[in-house]
Amino acid sequence: MMRQIWRVMAASGGMRRALALAVLVVMAGVGLLMLSGWFISAAAIAGAGAVFDVFRPAASVRGLALIRTAARYGERVLGHDATLRAVAGLRGAVLAGLGALPWDAMQRLRRGSALSRVVADTDLLDGLPLRIVLPAAAGAAVLAASFALMVWLADWQVAAWVVGCHLIATLAAGLWGLRRSGQVAAGAVAAERAFRSHALDLIAARDDLAVYGQLDAQIDRAMQAEARACRANAVLEGTERRVAMAQELARLAAMAGALVLGAQAQLSPAIIAMCFFAGLALAEATAPMRRAVADWGRIRDAASRVAPMLGRPAARIAPPQPALPLIVDGIRIGPGQMLGLQGRSGAGKSTLLSQIAGLIPPTAPITLAGRPVQDWSEAELRAVLTLVPQRPALIAGSLRDNLALADPAATDARMQRLLDAMRLPYPLDHRLGDGGQGLSGGEARRLAIARALLRKPLILLLDEPTEGLDAALADVIMREILLISCDISVVAASHRPCDLRAASAVIRLE
Incomplete structure (x- = not known):
């Protein structure tokens, strides 16, 4: 020792x-x-x-x-x-x-x-x-x-x-x-x-x-x-x-x-x-x-x-591996496509997202580029996909500090464009308290989505991305997400049918 x-x-x-x-x-x-x-x-x-x-x-x-x-x-x-x-x-x-x-x-x-x-x-x-x-x-x-x-x-x-x-x-x-x-x-x-x-x-x-x-x-x-x-x-x-x-x-x-x-x-x-x-x-x-x-x-x-x-090996960022197509319970999703997960609260939407992300063992067949998700290492999974949960983790500091977690080399102009796309009317120097205090729940989730988009993952997993937003703003946010992520695969869980209008396929959970 x-x-x-x-x-x-x-x-x-x-x-x-x-x-x-x-x-x-x-x-x-x-x-x-x-x-x-x-x-x-x-x-x-x-x-x-x-x-x-x-x-x-x-x-x-x-x-x-x-x-x-x-x-x-x-x-x-x-x-x-x-x-x-x-x-x-x-x-x-x-x-x-x-x-x-x-x-x-x-x-x-x-x-x-x-x-x-x-x-x-x-x-x-x-x-x-x-x-x-x-x-x-x-x-x-x-x-x-x-x-x-x-x-x-x-x-x-x-x-x-x-x-x-x-x-x-x-x-x-x-x-x-x-x-x-x-x-x-x-x-x-x-x-x-x-x-x-x-x-x-x-x-x-x-x-x-x-x-x-x-x-x-x-x-x-x-x-x-x-x-x-x-x-x-x-x-x-x-x-x-x-x-x-x-x-x-x-x-x-x-x-x-x-x-x-x-x-x-x-x-x-x-x-x-x-x-x-x-x-x-x-x-x-x-x-x-x-x-x-x-x-x-x-x-x-x-x-x-x-x-x-x-004694535990340090996690290393692995180079991105071919991860597409994503197949969830027989449904195939490729670049530029979205898979919707729909159901009432408690139906298992968040659980399925966690299974796709490799956080918990899958109960249904899930493969990335033909490999079962459970065969992917932790470093490989984190290199190709990003999960935005309902309650995202934010740090005390500026909006720039929170966004830089995804890409420290990103320019201020690129960060500000993502904030504008997510309809966050704040400058990059806007300060947050511990855990993101100073933002509403919807604003905190949109900041986490902007951070995920800044990372440019091959697969983006969103859990209730428009929760708490009115219908008009929710529609704008979903359009911006799909526009920015036009070359990646998106899996969105939502109980609002309007969020999933652009989905290539929808899995309904009871």
Whole structure:
């Protein structure tokens, strides 16, 4: 699960540079303290009048300080840049997975749940490179390099003690903390998710909740979820503090052991001081574990929801295949022809349209270019046909934004001609609210028809295209649709016989 997510995030690039700089930052810090401790001790032991080269060690100290500062700046810039690009790539993969869901699964997916996966969960997963992978890899590299350096300059026992104290304490406290935080974090994330859901419902349905006397109850549910989240977060913070305490005790043990073991090994005071300050400095390599303990549970919980979505192939727009003639229950429809579906409300007109669109399994023989509709892939079907349902989906933004969903390269002139044809007296910059607020039901449907015509599908499926319009306007709209779609096949479902006057064939549903 984590490996799959890491592959997606690492594919965005920049992680190796960020890791190299993270290692350089910690190594420069450790080297700076070790060299400073040796330099000060060696200079004190040399005493006044002794020949002692102060220039090269002093220059090295200044050089390490400059390297550390520059590397820290670069690590912050490149590390966060790589993480932001990784999150953007992960978010795109999640959106592709959501777009590839089967129609029935997409219909069951709540908007709040989908939004949480795309935004909240992917934002939590930025901690995977920032607080888990890069710090762990950098810390391991620095501990190994420091061990080798102290074995070379001092004694292997001293090196083993200094590095071992940090490593063992960090692993032990980290494993305990990760197990404990993993149990609590799931509850914290669930409570935070419940609070967001209750808050969104409170905002979206405030008037209805007030009318039915449920406003106070909804506020209470939101606040109870917030209280649960606060309690769980307090436990996580306590766990983080305990891990930090264990690491501080390990640092003290490493520093004390460096003095004792260095004296037993009869090392020079300057070398002992160097090992002493190494024990002090190596805490920087293991310090990220305390933050990782607090965040690991949330990261793992978010990954459990995101990873299954990444396993789905991203939907790709397939090149249009020959799709005509369309044959529905033995009735053949070719280019420039219209098939009418007529019947009372509830007779199954919308169901048959969904079957033609491949959204639900067909109950009657339906073929496109001689192939049963169920044999067409999702990408192939979307490339050749477009369905305009009774309640079309519109987005908040301008009319241009809504039309551009069908063809981002379409010119303003072409978009405006379609708006005029659908008798929509608005400019392209006219703004809509969430879900198309600002338009009547009939105007929203006509905007969706204009968007479908802009796409130029081979087969256009219309569900009650003139519902709510007077007879004169309905007749104009149907004429414009047939005029613009003169070279494609149209299937229109309507309970109004006047809408189907131009139909080449009509299927009457009872």
